[in-house]
Amino acid sequence: MLQGKIALVTGGSRGIGKDIVLKYANNGATVISGDLIDPDYTHENVSFVKLNVTDRDNIKEAASKIKEQYGKLDILVNNAGITRDAILLKMKEEDWDLVVDINLKGVYNVTQGFISLLLKSGNASIINMASVVGLDGNAGQTNYSATKGGVIAMAKTWAKEFGRRNVRSNAIAPGFIKTDMTHVLPEQVIESVLANTPLRSMGESEDVSNAALFLASDMSKFITGQVIRVDGGLNL
Numbered sequence: 686m687l688q689g690k691i692a693l694v695t696g697g698s699r700g701i702g703k704d705i706v707l708k709y710a711n712n713g714a715t716v717i718s719g720d721l722i723d724p725d726y727t728h729e730n731v732s733f734v735k736l737n738v739t740d741r742d743n744i745k746e747a748a749s750k751i752k753e754q755y756g757k758l759d760i761l762v763n764n765a766g767i768t769r770d771a772i773l774l775k776m777k778e779e780d781w782d783l784v785v786d787i788n789l790k791g792v793y794n795v796t797q798g799f800i801s802l803l804l805k806s807g808n809a810s811i812i813n814m815a816s817v818v819g820l821d822g823n824a825g826q827t828n829y830s831a832t833k834g835g836v837i838a839m840a841k842t843w844a845k846e847f848g849r850r851n852v853r854s855n856a857i858a859p860g861f862i863k864t865d866m867t868h869v870l871p872e873q874v875i876e877s878v879l880a881n882t883p884l885r886s887m888g889e890s891e892d893v894s895n896a897a898l899f900l901a902s903d904m905s906k907f908i909t910g911q912v913i914r915v916d917g918g919l920n921l
């Protein structure tokens with residue numbers, strides 16, 4: 686499905702990012718996983734680049750390496766993200782700043798750093814990893830939900846800016862997916878999520894990587910500026 690495509694996935698060492706990297710690689714893409722730490726896996730189609738989404742010099746270096754090696758980029762998945770949850774009354778400014786720096790400014794940094802390579806593709810796809818809380822809000826996540834709403838707005842903006850150059854840009858809004866990020870949630874939060882989820886389960890990374898495969902491939906060639914919810918029907 687992705688033969689001949691060059692893909693970069695940020696935060697590709699763990700969780701949803703790792704699943705997307707391996708799904709793309711198993712579907713024929715050449716994939717670069719950009720992360721802070723080395724991945725605990727190998728695949729013949731996957732290479733690793735140290736990439737901190739908050740470090741614009743680091744991004745510049747990574748972009749020039751990829752330019753030298755491949756001359757273009759077809760798929761960019763802005764997946765790296767963190768949480769620092771607290772209700773507004775207790776949210777520390779440093780936790781606001783950190784989440785905004787990685788989840789929101791990081792997406793701007795990386796996309797700006799790679800846009801000229803994406804424009805060289807002639808058929809490119811940008812995928813921003815948002816969240817249902819970027820659409821619906823969530824108590825205890827002022828910082829995180831603001832960033833996820835922001836990456837949806839950026840995906841739509843880039844759909845308008847780059848559509849005529851055949852760069853598509855979409856967002857995925859996962860609900861609650863089983864990864865390290867949600868592993869730390871208290872039992873009663875999980876129970877209330879499941880009670881509000883018609884499919885009565887949490888999602889798997891694979892559910893998200895399937896949507897990411899669709900948005901990266903030509904199966905979605907007339908889809909841009911959209912948000913796909915992968916959430917089991919949460920909050921319907």
Ligand code: NAP
Nearest residue numbers: 696699700701721737738764765766816859861862864866
């Ligand atoms: P995860 O398991 O915590 O993995 C996040 C990845 O991002 C890690 O590999 C992490 O690297 C990397 N990362 C963090 N800061 C980075 C930085 N400055 N530069 C580069 N990479 C960085 O999280 P996940 O659950 O897979 O989430 C992936 C994405 O999906 C995130 O954007 C998240 O907001 C979104 N999402 C997740 C859920 C869910 O239920 N899990 C729901 C909605 C949306 P380290 O290992 O070095 O920390």
